Amino acid sequence: MTSSETQPVAPSPTKRLEDEGEIAADYLEELLDIADLDGDIEIDVENDRAAVEIVAEAPGALKHLAGSHGEVLEALQELTRLAVQTRTGERSRLMLDVAGYRAARRAELVTLAESAIAAVRESGQEVALDPLNAFERKVVHDQVAAAGLSSDSRGVEPERYVVVLPA
């Protein structure tokens, strides 16, 4: 990347993320085949990350691939990132969703963050939330920052939680 001669060789960042998505889709597609599960794989690039979703053909059919607390989704995302890394040699920050689980969870967390923000503004005291995983904490931190307040993560996984701080 330092000399102009190498530029034509380096793939564009978007191309690289699309390739990540393709590798992930192959890995997941074959898993669905083996497990005899019906689902389509959608690939996108969002916020400088590959975004891959397993879309259920029948509503609720793939619920167990998310898990009741998203734990299966996190595990599947971890393995999919490793599968991408094995092929590309680069760490992947790919985001996986199954049957809209993350999208629905994000909406719940935005509501949760908004009520915490309101409580902090009203009381002037910090408010601690229940433990959340890394993805969930990021949703809350982003929401708090957008509201012009700040937040911290405290505690040790899997009990790590967000504290919303007064301005």
Add this chain to the structure above:
Amino acid sequence: MLADALEHLVRGIVDNPDDVRVASRATRRGDLLEVRVHPDDLGRVIGRGGRTARALRTVVGALAGDEPVRVDVVDVDRR
């Protein structure tokens, strides 16, 4: 199906996919799936603090539904 699914999940994350073997054994506590990989890939399959092995167990457990299933990554050098 579970052994095939596990074999696929592991083959995708190692440098030596052709050396991946998954054996299924019925035990009193449900099926036991034993994973064997190339010694160079052992660390990759176990992961930092056992993280990857745990992810494999979580996904296989979800695919198994209600039936109990265990996943064991066998260290070939030691057994």
